[in-house]
Amino acid sequence: MNVYLVSGLGADKRIFSKIGFDKKLNIVHLDWIPFDRKELMKDYAGRLSRAIDASKPFALIGVSFGGMIAVEIAKVLKPSVTIIISSTILSKHLPFVYKLVGKLGFLDIIPPHVLKASNNLTRNYFFGTKSSEEKKLLKNIIDDSDSHFLKWAVGSILNWKNDIRPENLFHIHGTSDRILYSNKAKPDFTIKNGTHFAIYQNADVISKLINKLILR
Numbered sequence: 438m439n440v441y442l443v444s445g446l447g448a449d450k451r452i453f454s455k456i457g458f459d460k461k462l463n464i465v466h467l468d469w470i471p472f473d474r475k476e477l478m479k480d481y482a483g484r485l486s487r488a489i490d491a492s493k494p495f496a497l498i499g500v501s502f503g504g505m506i507a508v509e510i511a512k513v514l515k516p517s518v519t520i521i522i523s524s525t526i527l528s529k530h531l532p533f534v535y536k537l538v539g540k541l542g543f544l545d546i547i548p549p550h551v552l553k554a555s556n557n558l559t560r561n562y563f564f565g566t567k568s569s570e571e572k573k574l575l576k577n578i579i580d581d582s583d584s585h586f587l588k589w590a591v592g593s594i595l596n597w598k599n600d601i602r603p604e605n606l607f608h609i610h611g612t613s614d615r616i617l618y619s620n621k622a623k624p625d626f627t628i629k630n631g632t633h634f635a636i637y638q639n640a641d642v643i644s645k646l647i648n649k650l651i652l653r
Contacts, residue, residue, distance in 0.1 A: 443503030447582030455640035482509035511603035565632020
């Protein structure tokens with residue numbers, strides 16, 4: 438079965454590097470495509486989904502922002518299994534401060550490069566990176582990201598509207614996630630003390646869950 442991976446905001450396939458996929462699975466990374474500044478997340482997801490062969494059963498995995506993209510794709514293409522990690526299914530489960538910032542339009546006055554300019558201490562605190570290896574990977578991912586895409590993606594999250602949970606979707610979330618946290622959301626599987634970087638830090642546990650859910 439083909440398994441399509443959607444990375445986090447501004448990230449790339451490196452975030453999946455520690456996941457041990459079963460050899461029966463054919464892994465396909467969906468690379469980000471050019472965006473339109475006024476494009477909604479669901480429309481971008483629709484264009485990105487054209488790279489998916491939906492003529493046969495497939496699975497979809499998204500991390501963080503990529504999880505929201507996966508939700509939008511799953512609503513249309515109906516994967517056999519959709520797994521989102523460190524992400525959100527319903528827009529009402531986004532942190533309140535995100536909704537407030539989106540409503541007030543603060544993002545409009547922030548230059549794209551400023552979104553990448555957080556200091557290492559702040560960045561590592563929110564993502565939960567601990568080891569030097571994790572901190573280096575996070576820094577490299579952010580440094581390599583396109584600041585304009587980053588600003589558009591953040592804006593699309595702040596203004597996201599979705600109240601549909603697709604069928605056959607499973608949500609994996611860390612209990613210590615400081616970026617996408619919600620008392621209302623009820624993940625199907627929780628990673629104790631897992632951070633927003635759980636896909637990397639807790640790769641062994643998450644690998645087993647992924648393989649079990651897809652090959653069940």
